[in-house]
Amino acid sequence: MTHEILNNIGEEIYSHVLSNGLKIFYIPKPNFSKTFAMLATNFGSADQKFQMQDGAIINTPAGVAHFLEHKMFEDEDGNALQKFAKTGASPNAFTSRNMTAYYFSCTDNFYENLNILTKFVCTPYFTTENVKKEKGIIEQEIKMLDDDPFWNAYTNVYAGMYHEHPIRISIAGSAESIATIEPDLLYTCHKAFYSPKNLVLTVCGNADFSKIIEIAEKNTPKQADDIAKRFYGNRNEFVSKSEITVKMNVSQPLFMIGIKDEPLYKNESASYRQLVGELCCELISGKSSELYSNLYKNGTLNRRFDASYTLHPDAACVLFSGDSKNPKLVCDEIFKEICKISENGISPDEFERVKRMHYGMLIRSLDQPDDLCRMKCESTFYGENFSTISEQYDKIKTDDLLYRFKIWQDKNKITLSQVIPLDSKQEG
């Protein structure tokens, strides 16, 4: 067991690795009412094709990680959601392209809840009947997402940027793709990726770390399976489609602009790249950038504009999203701004300003146990130490930002995904 004190950000972290490989972290939050726990596996919707230990190559239908997330709650002695309902905890789960996480928060009965969580995530129980029943529920979830314009723009921007990588497919899959899912496949995925070696347990709030370890040890298997090897298809430096447009029930166009970046290099720090990427976003089009201010002023953008940087297994990209009467103009202006910064460089004043703002965002996220646990899980999947995150602000160099701008300065790396009104004359 290790205990680190991070004086500069006023946090402390306890950590421990079980003999089966499960990594456990505890971040105390004295005076918080609730305690939050997250058990996450480094297995997301992008992990569609993989190789088992016996050499078998498994090709799964789209949406299997998300389907598995729904079905994990089922146990022989009842549904875990119903067990949590009796303790007063608020349970939930999510599947992203990179990970699947199960979590709860509670103000009482923490150890009982932790027992439920660790048990159900490590105990697969799938029957033909309960798998069939879930299809109806997930189909409705997919339909709800189908009607969500933002979700469409988001899914399509990945479909446009990538040629083969499975991140180009919607996280939940489609009614057709999930129709073929059977219990056997779910068991295979569980064996491949729910090994304790591939799991991270993070607790934030008020608890006794030794008791957390004890419960985790009791409920996770003694022997850990090896993690399956994954395949993400052939890489392509450029986007597959530069534009994808769909028509939906929207009053004005909304867009998602993606810039395809190079995946993380060998031995490169994920958190450093993330910080570099986010600072670049701020410089291009943050709330205090000239570009955003000009586009807002002339009515091209409103307050619902956002820029973010995302790392995926074997992929990385920048995303700009918002509403605009003229998404193409936004896309052109962003590209011009990248070229401009790349050519003119970054002034020290500007660099200090965005760094300071970003540091404020980091401090703010420390008040949110759910964000904190997710950040901790993600950095652990990248094999990194979250505690050094705040030190990076002093180390970061403008040259590293300019290097990214150079890479992004290529029209063949940009995809514009837009959702336009049904009555629009433009083709969808």
Place this chain on the structure above:
Amino acid sequence: MQNIFTSQLADGIKLTCLQAKQFKTSVLSVTMTVPLGENNAFAAILPHVLLRGTQTYPNMLSISRKLDTLYGARIIPLVRKAGANLAIGFIADVIDERFAKDNLIEQVIILLSELFNMPATENGLLLGEYVESEKQNLIDRISRLKSEPRSYVVRRMREIMYEGEPFGLCEYGDIEQVNSITPENLTSYLKELINTSPMQIFYCGSIDNETILNQFQSAFSFKNCNKKPAENIILPAPAKPKYITEVMPVSQGKLAMGFRTGIYATDKDYPALMLFSCILGGYTGSRLFRHVREKLSLCYYASSGVDKFTGSITISSGIENKNAELAQKEILSQIYDMKSGNITEQELSDAKINILDALKSMSDNPLTLESFFQSAVMNGFCLSLSDLSKQIQQVSLDDVIQISKFVTLDTVYFMKGGETL
């Protein structure tokens, strides 16, 4: 529970401070209360126009850059409906000074005061350019409401349910009202509000009450405000429920049902109503979750919630068109079953644990606390989380069954997925 401090800074100006040393970020809000009505568009546009520029920071860029230097402090326009009233103003958050070595809170408070009291003007009027551009943004926002089906069905159901009552009005007004806004009439509206409308100020964070009180007092020159918030006048449900179906070009149908109860936040029966709604559809152990979702696989979500100011219960769910009647029947039969007295002690105690956990959890989230306290204060309610928790604990099975008699169906709205409007 936190240490709550309240103070009257002038007539109608109320400050609520929650001291919470556990947070690294402070949350503040300053809002004015106006009655919901024909001026909604004027009220809703104001914070957006004011956030375009002040006399010291004349445009968005200079405000944003100032906020960057305050370690990414955020000031966000706030337009919130609660009961028969509308709160407009700003919500802000800023990191603690122990991570920044600067008087961040004080600077944010001064900036908030400038936004209200020293907006950028020309010949004494709000700038035409800002007013025009925010008019367009507001029109876009109103038009966009329909593009978010899940929230739109609930909004549309309430509009039908509360036809002729203020609760059903859109907080952004309508496009016609927006078009009638000019720099002249908006400037006089602002002046009128500053001079007459009640104001609520909220702070949650680690700084002591005295300091916050003094900083607000010195940044704002508060005047006595004589206007009172609008009263919530609750009408009974109609003799026959309204059934409305509309077609929207979406793939999934959505159902929203509204019930009147006549019981609202300050009633002694309100905790029993909260429990009724929780047992029905408030969490994953509820009847709607277990029956409509898990047993019948009809939907991904089906839930129920109470509005504390109007005492109405809203149920919403996303379903296939063909299942609309089946889902409605199942929901009504669960309610009928509960009204017939078939609620178990186990259901009641599970629901109690869930509500108590949710109430206790609120103290970890300053934004939730802000909305809870400010909505209450603006409606003249005095709510206490710990009193509410105590009352919840005391509710008996009989209490829930008794109040279930008052749950009366008012409106059933179904948004049918389809091709055309």
